Amino acid sequence: MATRAVIVSTTRVPCESAAGLPPQLRDVFAEHGPFVCRSLRYLGVHEPDLDDAVQEVFLVVHQRSSDYEEKGRARSWLYSICTRVAHAQRRKHGRRQKEPVMLETTAAATQLEHVQNREALALGWQLLQALPAEQREVFVLYEVEDMPMSEIAQALSCPLQTAYSRLHKARERILAEVQRLSAEAKP
Amino acid sequence: MTDGGPPPLKSAGDTPDELVRALQALRDGNRDAARLARVGERLGAQIAGSGAGASASSGLVRMIGGKAGVAALAIGVGVLGVIGYRMMDGGRETAVPAGEASGAKPSVVMQAVQTEQQPQAQLQQQEPRVVVTAESSEERASKVEVAQARSVSRARRAKVPVVETATATETATEAETEAEAETETEAETEAEKRKADTEKKVVGKAPVQLSESALLSQARRLAVEKPEDALKLLREHAQRFASGMLTPEREVLTIEVLRRLGRSGEATQRLQAFEAKYPHSIYLRRLERGAAATGQRP
Numbered sequence: 001m002a003t004r005a006v007i008v009s010t011t012r013v014p015c016e017s018a019a020g021l022p023p024q025l026r027d028v029f030a031e032h033g034p035f036v037c038r039s040l041r042y043l044g045v046h047e048p049d050l051d052d053a054v055q056e057v058f059l060v061v062h063q064r065s066s067d068y069e070e071k072g073r074a075r076s077w078l079y080s081i082c083t084r085v086a087h088a089q090r091r092k093h094g095r096r097q098k099e100p101v102m103l104e105t106t107a108a109a110t111q112l113e114h115v116q117n118r119e120a121l122a123l124g125w126q127l128l129q130a131l132p133a134e135q136r137e138v139f140v141l142y143e144v145e146d147m148p149m150s151e152i153a154q155a156l157s158c159p160l161q162t163a164y165s166r167l168h169k170a171r172e173r174i175l176a177e178v179q180r181l182s183a184e185a186k187p
Numbered sequence: 188m189t190d191g192g193p194p195p196l197k198s199a200g201d202t203p204d205e206l207v208r209a210l211q212a213l214r215d216g217n218r219d220a221a222r223l224a225r226v227g228e229r230l231g232a233q234i235a236g237s238g239a240g241a242s243a244s245s246g247l248v249r250m251i252g253g254k255a256g257v258a259a260l261a262i263g264v265g266v267l268g269v270i271g272y273r274m275m276d277g278g279r280e281t282a283v284p285a286g287e288a289s290g291a292k293p294s295v296v297m298q299a300v301q302t303e304q305q306p307q308a309q310l311q312q313q314e315p316r317v318v319v320t321a322e323s324s325e326e327r328a329s330k331v332e333v334a335q336a337r338s339v340s341r342a343r344r345a346k347v348p349v350v351e352t353a354t355a356t357e358t359a360t361e362a363e364t365e366a367e368a369e370t371e372t373e374a375e376t377e378a379e380k381r382k383a384d385t386e387k388k389v390v391g392k393a394p395v396q397l398s399e400s401a402l403l404s405q406a407r408r409l410a411v412e413k414p415e416d417a418l419k420l421l422r423e424h425a426q427r428f429a430s431g432m433l434t435p436e437r438e439v440l441t442i443e444v445l446r447r448l449g450r451s452g453e454a455t456q457r458l459q460a461f462e463a464k465y466p467h468s469i470y471l472r473r474l475e476r477g478a479a480a481t482g483q484r485p
Contacts, residue, residue, distance in 0.1 A: 019227075020230075020235065021227065021230060021231050022234065025230075025234075029230075033219070033223040033226075033227075037219040037223065038214070038217070041217070050222065051226055051229075054223070054226045055229055055230050055233070058230055059230065059234075062230075062234060111435075112436060114432070115399060115433060117216055119399075119401070120208040120209050120216065121212040121217070123212075124209035124210065124212050124213040124216070125213070127209060128213075140213065142192065143197065143210055145214065146195065148192065164192075167192075167193075171196065175203075178205065182203070
């Protein structure tokens with residue numbers, strides 16, 4: 001088995017970024033800021049619009065802080081807010097991007113790892129584009145964000161069985177796409 | 188995950204490595220620290236700047252019974268504003284239809300959220316802005332109606348109660364969101380079918396080109412058993428990625444493959460050039476060991 005690329009994850013925002021925020025919002029921002037950024041990207045928000053979209057999400061969070069339930073459900077609540085904000089952004093700025101903007105990846109030990117990380121990210125986006133929107137949402141929330149299915153169903157406002165069905169179909173498509181790409185790449 | 192879902196692909200033993208890496212990269216491969224630092228500052232300034240409004244709006248929310256009351260108040264203000272507008276303009280065509288102001292209107296939700304920031308006095312004087320998109324108000328209203336109808340009929344079929352959210356406008360927002368998603372899904376499914384049909388008709392499709400690292404990995408795999416084939420891939424790599432980030436690695440592998448093919452003169456020349464270009468490379472020791480093992484010395 002080939003060595004898997006090591007990607008260092010930074011999941012919590014440094015405290016200085018959130019220092020000026022009210023206490024409860026600061027905690028949510030620090031804990032879930034990266035998740036909100038990723039969610040908005042999955043939902044098709046353009047990179048140039050991402051700052052505004054993230055700000056809008058947390059402004060809604062601030063305004064609706066009384067809706068913030070127990071921590072375990074925070075991400076499903078945040079994701080549903082991201083969905084609305086992303087839709088509004090798309091109406092404002094047009095269709096979603098098809099090509100991901102390749103941002104600088106996290107620190108890699110060698111140049112080879114750096115290149116592998118970028119290529120892995122490009123492949124990830126390519127695979128997601130192969131899915132219809134409904135399947136893509138379930139797939140990223142389960143397979144990438146490790147969200148439990150019950151939370152996913154709540155975030156997407158769909159029955160649990162529907163979420164399972166979408167995941168199953170998404171997996172089949174993704175695995176078929178990976179096989180197709182591998183077969184085409186062989187000399 | 189403890190809710191009985193299937194094992195995640197990342198931890199399943201039979202998931203292809205490239206898929207595992209791709210899933211990890213989607214999660215961890217983008218740096219957003221700088222973005223969040225910027226947004227955090229802006230958000231802090233925005234909230235601090237509307238601090239008086241925020242505290243007033245909190246009181247407003249409590250007084251009128253939460254977000255449902257705020258949204259209802261905003262709708263009511265909108266209705267009053269429309270009636271006043273019609274009276275002033277004598278019913279010109281540019282007046283907003285009354286149904287629009289009182290009907291489900293997703294933008295009012297965001298408007299309600301935004302107006303929470305404003306002092307109560309300003310709220311009473313605010314003119315209602317009904318539509319901010321390019322769609323006409325009639326198109327938007329009919330779209331929302333269709334979305335609502337679909338949501339209700341779907342809920343009936345599924346025997347799932349329609350989610351009773353705090354306001355009718357939120358229901359419409361979710362219904363419209365769902366309708367849009369469904370429309371997009373249908374459109375994307377159609378696009379996919381057309382793409383699949385087109386692909387079936389294509390004959391002699393050009394092979395997918397390997398990426399920079401994949402091409403080098405492929406050459407490395409062939410270096411021992413099929414060094415001639417490895418050299419061809421390395422030449423291709425040099426053409427396609429002349430200034431690529433893996434140039435040193437390619438050069439090292441090329442030197443080793445040339446040695447394996449018995450082309451020691453070429454290998455030595457290339458090693459000398461490599462040493463001159465990358466005098467501090469970590470690969471030099473390995474190359475020199477290889478040269479010593481085959482009796483060659485740069």
